[in-house]
Amino acid sequence: AEVEETLKRIQAHKGVMATMVINAEGIPIRTTLDNSTTVQYAGLLQQLTMKARSTVRDIDPQNDLTFLRIRSKKHEIMVAPDKEFLLIVIQNPTE
Amino acid sequence: EWSAGKTVKPPDQLELTEAELKEEFTRVLTANNPHAPQNIVRYNFKERAYKPISHIDQTAIHFSLNGNLILKDSDEGRRQSLRSGNASEKAPVETSAEASEGSGVKDEGSTEDTQAAEGAETAKAAEAAEEEEPPPTKEKERKLANQFNFIERSSRTINNPLRERASQSEPTPCKNFSGNANQWVIYDAYIEEVQKMEKSKEKEKPKAQTAKKEEKGKKLTSLESQSDDITKISNAAKIVERMVNQNTFDDIAQDFKYFEDASDEYRDHRGTLLPLWKFQYDKTKRLSVTAISWNPKYKDLFAVGYGSYDFMKQSQGMLVLYTMKNPSFPEYVFSSESGIMCLDIHDDHPHLMAVGFYDGNVAIYNLKKATSQPSYKSSGKSGKHTDPVWQVKWQKDDMDNNLNFFSVSSDGRIVSWTLVKNELVYTDIIKLPAEGTVMQGPEGLQLQTFGCGTSFDFHKKIDYLFLVGTEEGKIYKCSKCYSSQFLDVFEAHHMAVDSISWNPYHLKVFISCSSDWTVKIWDHTIKTPMFVYDLNAAVGDVAWSPYSSTVFAAVTTDGKAHVFDLNINKYEALCNQIVVAKKKNKITHIQFNPMYPIVIIGDERGQIVCLKLSPNLRKMPKEKKGQEVKKGPEVEIAKLEKLLSLVREP
Numbered sequence: 001a002e003v004e005e006t007l008k009r010i011q012a013h014k015g016v017m018a019t020m021v022i023n024a025e026g027i028p029i030r031t032t033l034d035n036s037t038t039v040q041y042a043g044l045l046q047q048l049t050m051k052a053r054s055t056v057r058d059i060d061p062q063n064d065l066t067f068l069r070i071r072s073k074k075h076e077i078m079v080a081p082d083k084e085f086l087l088i089v090i091q092n093p094t095e
Numbered sequence: 096e097w098s099a100g101k102t103v104k105p106p107d108q109l110e111l112t113e114a115e116l117k118e119e120f121t122r123v124l125t126a127n128n129p130h131a132p133q134n135i136v137r138y139n140f141k142e143r144a145y146k147p148i149s150h151i152d153q154t155a156i157h158f159s160l161n162g163n164l165i166l167k168d169s170d171e172g173r174r175q176s177l178r179s180g181n182a183s184e185k186a187p188v189e190t191s192a193e194a195s196e197g198s199g200v201k202d203e204g205s206t207e208d209t210q211a212a213e214g215a216e217t218a219k220a221a222e223a224a225e226e227e228e229p230p231p232t233k234e235k236e237r238k239l240a241n242q243f244n245f246i247e248r249s250s251r252t253i254n255n256p257l258r259e260r261a262s263q264s265e266p267t268p269c270k271n272f273s274g275n276a277n278q279w280v281i282y283d284a285y286i287e288e289v290q291k292m293e294k295s296k297e298k299e300k301p302k303a304q305t306a307k308k309e310e311k312g313k314k315l316t317s318l319e320s321q322s323d324d325i326t327k328i329s330n331a332a333k334i335v336e337r338m339v340n341q342n343t344f345d346d347i348a349q350d351f352k353y354f355e356d357a358s359d360e361y362r363d364h365r366g367t368l369l370p371l372w373k374f375q376y377d378k379t380k381r382l383s384v385t386a387i388s389w390n391p392k393y394k395d396l397f398a399v400g401y402g403s404y405d406f407m408k409q410s411q412g413m414l415v416l417y418t419m420k421n422p423s424f425p426e427y428v429f430s431s432e433s434g435i436m437c438l439d440i441h442d443d444h445p446h447l448m449a450v451g452f453y454d455g456n457v458a459i460y461n462l463k464k465a466t467s468q469p470s471y472k473s474s475g476k477s478g479k480h481t482d483p484v485w486q487v488k489w490q491k492d493d494m495d496n497n498l499n500f501f502s503v504s505s506d507g508r509i510v511s512w513t514l515v516k517n518e519l520v521y522t523d524i525i526k527l528p529a530e531g532t533v534m535q536g537p538e539g540l541q542l543q544t545f546g547c548g549t550s551f552d553f554h555k556k557i558d559y560l561f562l563v564g565t566e567e568g569k570i571y572k573c574s575k576c577y578s579s580q581f582l583d584v585f586e587a588h589h590m591a592v593d594s595i596s597w598n599p600y601h602l603k604v605f606i607s608c609s610s611d612w613t614v615k616i617w618d619h620t621i622k623t624p625m626f627v628y629d630l631n632a633a634v635g636d637v638a639w640s641p642y643s644s645t646v647f648a649a650v651t652t653d654g655k656a657h658v659f660d661l662n663i664n665k666y667e668a669l670c671n672q673i674v675v676a677k678k679k680n681k682i683t684h685i686q687f688n689p690m691y692p693i694v695i696i697g698d699e700r701g702q703i704v705c706l707k708l709s710p711n712l713r714k715m716p717k718e719k720k721g722q723e724v725k726k727g728p729e730v731e732i733a734k735l736e737k738l739l740s741l742v743r744e745p
Contacts, residue, residue, distance in 0.1 A: 013340070089335050
């Protein structure tokens with residue numbers, strides 16, 4: 001549907017290397033990478049997101065995490081947590 | 096030494112008198128023990144008191160000796176005599192013992208009676224013999240238990256071998272559970288409680304309300320049930336798309352926020368427009384931008400109407416909403432059969448947009464609903480215009496709190512549309528007559544032709560006052576109260592008036608632009624314009640800036656944007672800049688963002704360009720030393736007034 005289109009657009013955007021959709025249990029639902037890498041990303045980023053969210057909400061319980069950006073030398077990992085899902089996009093911003 | 100016959104007196108002998116000596120003392124000999132106590136008392140538990148014993152034992156034992164003589168015939172005596180081993184006793188016993196053994200064997204378990212039956216003496220002898228027989232053989236091992244026939248028979252049961260048998264049950268499945276009670280966990284729990292309580296309260300409310308809420312709930316649940324796994328992620332997907340765009344357009348975003356052109360200082364009051372984002376959408380490539388409007392609530396969202404100005408090429412129209420956060424794809428897209436010519440977003444309800452079409456219809460689009468069709472649309476029956484609708488504007492809610500808006504069209508009618516009970520109801524406000532055109536129709540009828548309204552604007556403060564521009568170049572000052580007459584007429588332009596706009600600060604000033612290449616600024620009390628600017632090309636649109644009463648911008652069909660600041664230069668533009676890439680592209684509309692120093696310009700190719708105003712174009716009045724800077728509308732009004740007074744004839 002619309003969401004599918006949005007995800008396609010994101011994948012087709014300039015510099016985007018990969019997109020992944022992970023469900024609440026850490027199982028990848030949709031991914032454009034190979035399985036092992038996806039699983040690795042999923043596990044690691046889920047823990048990090050939970051920790052980040054816990055931090056934000058601990059400071060002010062009425063607040064909540066909107067998204068998380070991790071910029072590294074090679075690329076940028078963007079994580080958008082949802083109630084039941086985790087959307088991960090890896091982009092190379094300088095391309 | 097003894098001396099017989101002499102009484103010996105001890106030295107301490109009592110001296111007694113004669114009478115006392117002769118006194119007789121009786122001495123009785125009794126059997127009582129003089130040493131026995133006479134008043135032994137024992138504690139009586141029944142009466143809970145000490146009571147003397149009734150009888151006291153008088154026996155006095157003078158001598159006791161434990162003896163060791165045993166009666167010969169007693170058990171112990173017999174045993175001893177046997178032990179001493181008398182042979183004479185044994186011999187007669189043996190013969191009788193044989194006989195009695197036999198009988199004894201038979202009667203091993205016999206009682207006393209049977210033995211007694213044989214004869215007391217013989218029985219006794221036999222018993223004695225019997226007893227004598229076993230004792231000599233077993234006397235060392237056995238102890239005599241009783242006098243009668245006693246045989247000890249012991250037996251031992253088999254001891255079952257002990258075997259250890261253990262069983263182990265399956266351990267119950269254990270799971271480690273750990274949790275952190277963070278502040279937000281506690282907060283979430285409380286929120287859940289509150290929601291539960293609210294739900295229970297809602298159930299108590301009357302049915303009508305619950306019915307409505309059920310409907311809403313049903314809508315929600317139906318949406319949820321439709322959703323697949325993927326659809327639920329729409330929010331996150333949106334956010335990520337914006338993030339990705341932010342990365343790609345990072346430098347532009349930085350420019351938008353922070354870049355201030357430093358070279359403006361050297362440019363001697365002239366300014367520039369810095370191009371930022373370009374918004375375009377595939378499906379609108381063939382259409383031209385016919386209307387732009389910023390959303391009053393969300394300052395980064397703007398709506399663009401697409402259609403065609405060309406009389407010959409009329410096709411479909413589109414209404415597209417973009418946000419500056421996502422320059423690559425629109426947020427909302429609505430399509431329509433006829434080209435859109437104008438649009439307006441309601442101030443209080445930013446999700447409602449009024450739209451006027453080329454075919455004369457008007458419609459209201461509701462952003463909150465998911466459909467791509469308008470919520471309400473006028474039709475041939477309900478009084479649509481017969482010519483394209485050039486401008487729509489929302490008004491304040493009428494007395495019944497119904498939404499209403501005005502529209503102006505080339506058919507010469509200014510119509511007010513009210514949304515009454517989900518239907519659009521129209522009311523003609525004014526019909527614009529064209530002067531001097533009372534035609535002679537067939538059979539002597541006098542036809543009145545109507546002028547064509549092309550633009551209008553309502554006064555910001557005076558509710559009933561508004562201006563209408565026509566195709567003939569006239570501007571009419573009208574009031575909502577008078578339907579047939581105008582308050583005033585301005586001979587403004589030689590060609591159609593494309594856009595009219597009241598000054599946001601000064602209550603009397605408005606600006607108009609036309610295809611006759613001019614932009615004119617008026618005071619509505621004076622018939623002649625205050626300022627006239629000739630821009631060398633047909634002017635498509637003009638707009639006042641929201642931050643200053645003396646700054647306005649105009650766009651022309653040659654692709655240029657002109658920005659004027661009357662405070663700085665009354666005769667020339669501060670900026671003339673070609674905004675669109677290709678020469679043949681005409682610019683159609685321009686709008687200032689109410690909050691940020693940017694403008695958006697739409698062109699004929701369906702593209703929107705966003706430009707940032709350089710600092711020279713945004714100058715605020717300088718502070719005089721020692722004086723406070725007054726900010727606010729009064730300053731702006733005063734500024735403009737000063738300028739106008741220079742121009743006005745004394």
